[in-house]
Amino acid sequence: METSALIFYIVATLMLVFGVLTVTSRRFFRAAVYLLAVLLLTSGIYFILEFNFIAIAQIMIYVGGIVVLILFSILLTQTADNKVDQPGIWKMMGAFLTAGSGFILTTTLVLNHLFTHSTQVVNLHIDNIGKMLLNTGNDGYILPFELVTILLLAAMIGSIIVAFKSKKEEQEQSISETTEN
Amino acid sequence: MESVPVSHILIFSSALFFIGVYGFLSRQHLIMMLMSMELMLNSVNINFIAFNKYIFPGALDGLFFTLFIITIAAAEAAVAIAIILNLYRNFKSVKPEDVSTLKY
Numbered sequence: 001m002e003t004s005a006l007i008f009y010i011v012a013t014l015m016l017v018f019g020v021l022t023v024t025s026r027r028f029f030r031a032a033v034y035l036l037a038v039l040l041l042t043s044g045i046y047f048i049l050e051f052n053f054i055a056i057a058q059i060m061i062y063v064g065g066i067v068v069l070i071l072f073s074i075l076l077t078q079t080a081d082n083k084v085d086q087p088g089i090w091k092m093m094g095a096f097l098t099a100g101s102g103f104i105l106t107t108t109l110v111l112n113h114l115f116t117h118s119t120q121v122v123n124l125h126i127d128n129i130g131k132m133l134l135n136t137g138n139d140g141y142i143l144p145f146e147l148v149t150i151l152l153l154a155a156m157i158g159s160i161i162v163a164f165k166s167k168k169e170e171q172e173q174s175i176s177e178t179t180e181n
Numbered sequence: 182m183e184s185v186p187v188s189h190i191l192i193f194s195s196a197l198f199f200i201g202v203y204g205f206l207s208r209q210h211l212i213m214m215l216m217s218m219e220l221m222l223n224s225v226n227i228n229f230i231a232f233n234k235y236i237f238p239g240a241l242d243g244l245f246f247t248l249f250i251i252t253i254a255a256a257e258a259a260v261a262i263a264i265i266l267n268l269y270r271n272f273k274s275v276k277p278e279d280v281s282t283l284k285y
Contacts, residue, residue: 023203023220028212076269098202106191118239
């Protein structure tokens with residue numbers, strides 16, 4: 001077996017283990033750290049598949065952004081030793097049945113389909129990616145690129161507005177604090 | 182990397198996806214559900230990259246889809262966390278079943 005294939009199987013096994021730990025851990029912080037491990041190992045898979053640009057983007061956005069946001073929200077809403085309730089047995093069984101049957105369905109479909117590997121080599125040079133991202137021609141991606149920038153801007157402004165404390169709320173809070181004192 | 186068939190990568194990523202589905206359905210906490218969502222989006226990205234690498238190497242469609250999914254996941258996480266903070270301020274809880282003011 002080739003070394004990179006061996007590394008792929010090891011990374012994939014580790015990812016599945018950490019994924020299971022993410023969805024079963026009862027402590028918030030541990031679940032977030034397991035998620036961090038899964039996301040880092042995903043970027044490892046991209047490195048093995050030689051998609052270096054996506055691997056770096058994954059580390060910068062997922063690991064540096066999303067996990068930090070999740071940790072912030074845990075720190076702002078939970079105390080350190082807070083545990084999640086164990087799900088009820090029926091809920092757990094239902095979720096397990098749904099996930100298991102879905103997995104069996106996709107696995108049989110994938111195994112019965114004959115994939116033909118192409119012998120072409122994918123051109124992953126960063127010049128090529130940049131040109132295609134800003135190209136208005138046939139193989140260009142300028143329209144989704146512009147749409148996603150507008151979406152990101154709208155999401156950022158929207159989340160700031162939603163999370164903002166209004167003046168009225170702040171006054172009410174300070175009044176209740178002074179009356180308590 | 183030629184010795185790993187594409188079907189193994191697909192089975193692995195679908196296993197990761199359904200781990201996320203299991204977490205999303207069984208967890209009773211919004212932050213935990215958000216983490217399961219991230220797992221699912223991540224496994225879809227692996228699928229796109231595998232298809233681009235092995236089946237359609239002529240174009241870079243999978244790479245750009247992955248890039249846009251990563252961006253949208255970031256936007257989604259920011260909005261979800263703003264909503265979670267707002268819920269916590271108004272209800273002092275982030276469990277989905279505690280937020281039932283509009284429920285008939």
